[in-house]
Amino acid sequence: MSDKPRSFQEIILRLQTYWAAKGCAILQPYDMEVGAGTFHPATTLRALGTNHWAAAYVQPSRRPTDGRYGENPNRLQHYYQYQVLIKPSPPDLQELYLGSLKAIGIDATIHDIRFVEDDWESPTLGAWGLGWEVWCDGMEVSQFTYFQQVGGHDCKPVSGELTYGLERLAMYVRGVDHVMDMPFNDPDAPIALKYGDVFRQTEQEYSRWNFDVADTDVLLQHFLDAEAECQRILDAPATDPKTGKQIIMAHPAYDQCIKASHVFNLLDARGVISVTERQAYIGRVRALAKACADAFVQTEAGGAAA
């Protein structure tokens, strides 16, 4: 089909254009290491409270344990998610979503697109929702979730969240078997780059660092520091003594929660966390996420009366 995007980046660009046309604010990636697009405060925090919201963005995501030195055809320790969050979830969200597939060249009349039960839960964020994984010809191409709870708070109104795994989706649309062979920019460009040209080396470097080199003592200290700083930020009085204004620092605190979560993932990849400790660490990150959510709902963006 001539309408097919020719490269990885064209898929991203088309999604950006599509969701912009549907009224979403096109945000930029969050400037921290996260495990998934959901961690972006534009999703986690903005799903809370009564204010309406519509945002879409690409989020680079890191899962240290998934590193395969760039050799596995579809496993990466660093990859991209495309994330859409609309609050309240519009009644035609499924149709909007199917429109986005069309925009990237997936024609629903020749494919078999299915919504298959998949309930989403994030123990680290204290969040859950109901929805589906979306299958295209037997392949999972997106997650579709109606958020019910985040950070222990009921979502009222409910947000609809869409997450696209961009590499996998692009490989499918382009018919590529190995992620590293996928055209990153236009294959006819004077300097044509493949995904491997951009990321093969970094996958190797990070796989080695994640699995064997990262200093676990330093990481453990980072975890403790982030945890303590998060608490300290939230414990600060709501009124800023300098400006005299009420400034609850939900976002800076949440940054520390994100940091703790990523450090935990790194420690996990280093294999220094036992099965029983694992649950305890997840519980500690969840406690931070909940505290941040509690703080956010007291802010203006969180729907508290200004």
Added chain:
Amino acid sequence: MPDLLIELFSEEIPARMQSKAAEDLRKLVTDGLVEAGLTYAGAAAFSTPRRLALSVEGLTAESKAVREERRGPKVGAPEKAVEGFLRGAGVAMEDLEIRDDKKGQVYFAVIEKPGRTAAEIVAEVLEKTIRNFPWPKSMRWGTGTLKWVRPLHSIICLLVDEAGAEVVPLDIDGISSGATTRGHRFLAPDAFSVASFDDYEAKLKRAKVILRADERAEVIWNDATNQAFALGLEVVEDKGLLAEVAGLVEWPVVLIGQIGEDFLGLPPEVLQTSMKEHQKFFSVKKPKTGRIERFVTVANMETADHGATILAGNQKVLSARLSDAKFFWENDLRVAKAGMEPWLESLGNVTFHNKLGSQKDRIERIAALAREIAPSVGADPDLAEQAAKVAKADLSSEMVYEFPELQGLMGRYYAEAAGLPAEIAAACQEHYSPLGPSDDVPTAPVSVAVALADKIDTLTGFWAIDEKPTGSKDPFALRRAALGVIRLVLENDIGFGLLQFLIRAFFPHVKTRDGVGDERGPSLRQQYSNATGIDEETLFSLELDEARKKLPNPEDLTSRIDAWIDQLRSDPASDPNVIKDLLSFFHDRLKVFLRDKGIRHDIIDACIAMPGNDDLTLLVKRAEALAETLATDDGENLIQGFKRANNILTQAEEKDGVEYSYGADIKFAEEQAEEDLFAALDAAEAKITPAMQAEDFGAAMSAMAALRGPIDAFFTDVQVNADSEILRRNRLNLLSRIRNICLSVADLTKIEG
């Protein structure tokens, strides 16, 4: 007589919830209608991925008017009482009637409930049903508060009679009822209206939706088997998968696809599991070889290219999945061929239970126990021990990590790859069995030894840490484990005393846990110490085998433990402790098992009360023989005779303070019936004693039953409490012989009736 049509149209309902939801809809609505005073002729409910539908036929058009009278308080009763009555009856003061009663004037409320139209009732019942629907998990969406399994979009609520169809007006959180629905999401997305159930079903079919789940399943199965047949192949039957897939599509389109040549060498179970779990594919096999060569996928879509794109996509996804499986398989084979050492090592890091150690600890215990059990089940001890050591190695394999349901089976493949004997490979797979009441019981001796050791270790372990099942809670499936032991023993006709193995199996658990015991008696540690004659500290610092060497004569330990076992076995009522508590758990499971086979619980109790009750095979043979005997006329009457003898004797013994067990003497026999009984008892004893020694319970019991006639005649003709004290005592001693002979067969005092 109108018909009712309801459709609740939503976003995709999880396949596993659909059929129960349809049934719930039918029940809740029809129950509600009946409760409100309507009747109906029939009702049927349907589900597709996007809708629940209900058709009710022959509904009454309205409910009957109801007149109810309620008696209230007396006139002049406290104001509060009158107010309460008014509130309860829902009437005003001026509506009350005053009537004369025996005790004076009393208020009466006459409540007239007019008949209501079906429409009114249906609207009320449906709203209540939707708001209280028992979804396993439900959710809110948008700004609403209504909960449904996924967002609810539209409602059809239609009453249809000769005059035509009429929408029952209903508004639930902004969703109004109507007469329109939509067809297939992609093939016929436009809305259309319907006028009756038949019209609804027919129009849906035109709009590429098959309403009935069983019809969809039939289409899938027929298409799949036909397409496979045309290729000389056969679809592997899987009813659960068929039902699930029928819940994932509104318009099934069956496509049959190729499995890459590279993957055909994988074990068929791996192909099947990977395809089913990840992709919901059916497996298609060659009937002759059983080799899986193709797959069937069911699309929800008709396309211009007849599914070519869809099939190509599915094939690609499958290849990626099977590449993973092949990668696991090849890695695993490498480890297996090298002897599985790393797997066994890593099981040391896998906790079985935090009080019962790692899987590795457990395997060592099972191996030692399997070795002990082996001779009793006809297995080679070395093979049994070796089999137990590798039987769980596959738990560390990559394949079992990915597909836990393949545990055991992969063990078999890997043991074969490692070049281990066939008996060991079989034990890897079979030692988990039987898993449920319908699961087959292994018969190969090595498998039986490991299966028994596995289950006995589990049971003694959880008993030692006091984690027994309570009520409906049995998180470690201990009832199933005990039933497994029972079936392994009975179905293989294994005769052994269970206690010796329980004692052996408890030892390592007691060794690692202090103070396991029973508040009623000495702790198990003390009991082991007493029985072996070695002080606790020394004994529990050793393995049981090492302890043997500590004694001046190693045979001593064996014989001392044997003596302990004998003591536990010989008197079922003695010495309560954890070991015997576990044995009675086995007995309880056995009672349930035999009750299902039609043997009464009192018959089993009569046999459990006998010495040697830890030999379950013997116990069941005794119970079967007793049940058979009691089913005869002689047997049933013998029980009466026995009970009469026992009662008279017990009373006399209580009164006289002696036990009449000196033996009766025939020279004091006066009556013919008395002499006959002497002869009959002699004859019975002569038969019963050798029969019992030979464990021929049938012969022993029929000899016992033959006593019925002489005993009956004795009680008819002879008075036990004779005036002569000599005669009386002799007759009581004769009754004692009856009692002893009967009780040597089973404890007949436990028999009811």
